[in-house]
Amino acid sequence: MSDFRRFLVKRTAISAVLTLVAISVIFVVLRLLPGSPFSALIATGNLTPAQAQEIMAKYGLNQSIWVQYVKYIQNLLTFQFGYSIRRSQPVWAILGPKLLNTLILLIPALITTAILSSLLGMYAGWNRGSGVEKGSIVITTFLRSTPVFITAIFLLIVFGYQFGLVPTFGMRSLTASPDGLIETYLSLDFLKHYILPFTVAVLYYSGDFLLLARNGVVEQKGSSFLKLHKAKGLTEAEQLLRAGRNSMLPILTYFALRLGMVFQGLILLEVVFAWPGIGRLLVVAIRQQDYPLIQAAVFIMALAVIVMNLLADSAYEYFDPTVSGSGGGV
Structure with missing residues (x-):
């Protein structure tokens, strides 16, 4: 077995263990919460204790903790999420559209900022000490260190309430009734609601990509291979292109990690804009102690992060032999 394959097997095994640990923590934390999914309903008189016990039996919540845990692991690993306790609907039917809303908001924002910020970072790194470098670093660092809900x-307040240029909440107007994916996500009404949360997400992601690209080009600019290209008569633009290409691996790796975290949504962003995504859904589900919905949402989030970490580590190991000496590729 080659070094890279050995590394891949080891990292896959570690990822599997991390997945098991993550979903086990979810199970334990939910059972440690005070009350039950029915406490509020019983307190308001909307549900009797006898009815609550009947529903708990239906969902297996009256069984021993170990039986619940085994069934819980089996169901999650086979993606059988069951029914929401509070909504009486299949979890997938609730979770699917919310996850799609989050991905439609954050994946384009992530791709946009990865491209634009990386290009600006490469230019800033090549022109070290210039006004462009200093200004871009100060602005993006400020935006990255500012909590996303403050920016949102x-x-x-400025563009929604003061100038009234964009809607202030939701993904569409209350009177809108779109039919199908195209009308839902490509209508003018959707785009009006989309532009502000999209802009906030782009601003939030921009700092990391810019600094990674800038630092990569700064390191490459003084390298011997670039001096050789300069001696061969390459123009400054051609040198920048080669320096940028050689500094792409950390950027692509970070992009993969961020892509995994997209499945979590930007919870505070979704709450501020009342965006119907998975992050906002999770907040509501936790407040209602809707176990199946919480378990499914957190499992998908954790799995996405772990898988993308595995892919990023594997790519880094394969394309950069200096990481551990194994190297599998170029």
Whole structure:
């Protein structure tokens, strides 16, 4: 077995263990929460204790903790999420559209900022000490260190409430009734609701990509291979292109990690804009102690992060032999 394959097997095994640990923690934490999914309903008189016990039996919540745990692991690993306790609907039917809304918001934002910020970072790194470098670093660092909900609220007040240029909440107008994916996600009404949360997400992601690209080009600019290309008569633009290409691996790796975290949504962003995504759904589900919905949502989030970490580590190991000496590729 080659070094890279050995590395891949080891990392896959570690990822499997991490997945098991993550879903076990979810199970334990939910059972440690005070009350039950029916406490509020019983307190308001909407549900009797006898009815609550009947529903708990239906969902297997009256069984021993170990029986619940075994069934829980089996169901999650086979993606059988069951029914929501509070909504009486299949979890997939609730979770699927919310996850799609999150991905439609954040994946384009992530791709846009990865491209634009990386290009700006490469230019800034090549022109070290210039006004472009100093300005871009100060601005993006400020945006990255500012909590996303602060940026969201500020832009919402300015462009939503003060100037009335964009809607202030939701993914569509209350009177809109789109039919199909095209009308839902490509209508003018959707785009009006989309532009502000999309802009906040782009601003939030921009700092990391810019700094990674800038630092990569700064390191490459003083390298011997670039001096050789300069001696061969390559123009400055051609040198920058080669320096940028050689600094792409950390950027692509970070992009993969961020892509996994997209499945979590930007919870505070979704809450501020009332965006019907998976992050906002999770907040509501936790408040209602809807176990099946919480378990499914957190499992998908954790699995996405772990899988993308595995892919990023594997790519880094394969394309950069200096990481551990194994190297599998170029």
